Amino acid sequence: MFMECIICKNGTTREGSDTLTFEMEGHLIIIRDVPGEVCENCGHFYIDADAAIEVQRKTKKALAEGAELEILKYA
Numbered sequence: 001m002f003m004e005c006i007i008c009k010n011g012t013t014r015e016g017s018d019t020l021t022f023e024m025e026g027h028l029i030i031i032r033d034v035p036g037e038v039c040e041n042c043g044h045f046y047i048d049a050d051a052a053i054e055v056q057r058k059t060k061k062a063l064a065e066g067a068e069l070e071i072l073k074y075a
Contacts, residue, residue, distance in 0.1 A: 002014065002037070003037070005041060005042060005044055007039065007042055007064040008041050008042035008044070010041045010042075011039040011040045012039070012041075013037035013039050013040070013046060014038060015037060015038075016035075016037060016038035016045070017033045017034055017035050017036065017063075018036060019031065019032045019033070019034070020034050020040065020055060022059055024059075027063055027067060027068055027069075028068065028069045028070070029058075029059050029067065031059070031072050031074055032071065032072065032073050032075075033073055033074045033075060034051060034055060034065065036048065036051060044049055049074070054074070055074070058074075
């Protein structure tokens with residue numbers, strides 16, 4: 001689903017992926033290759049609800065396992 005970017009208002013999105021980084025209470029969780037849409041103009045990254053739920057699941061799991069620094073691949 002391609003859309004006009006809500007940030008720059010000049011670009012449209014295309015399929016892509018990005019790396020998301022979360023820092024919480026001294027823990028750093030990095031998730032690579034998260035699927036989503038990227039604005040062709042400004043590079044803003046959007047993820048859908050399913051991807052957000054999966055990212056949240058992976059982050060919570062890494063924290064529950066006591067990770068201080070965790071680098072995960074989305075897939």
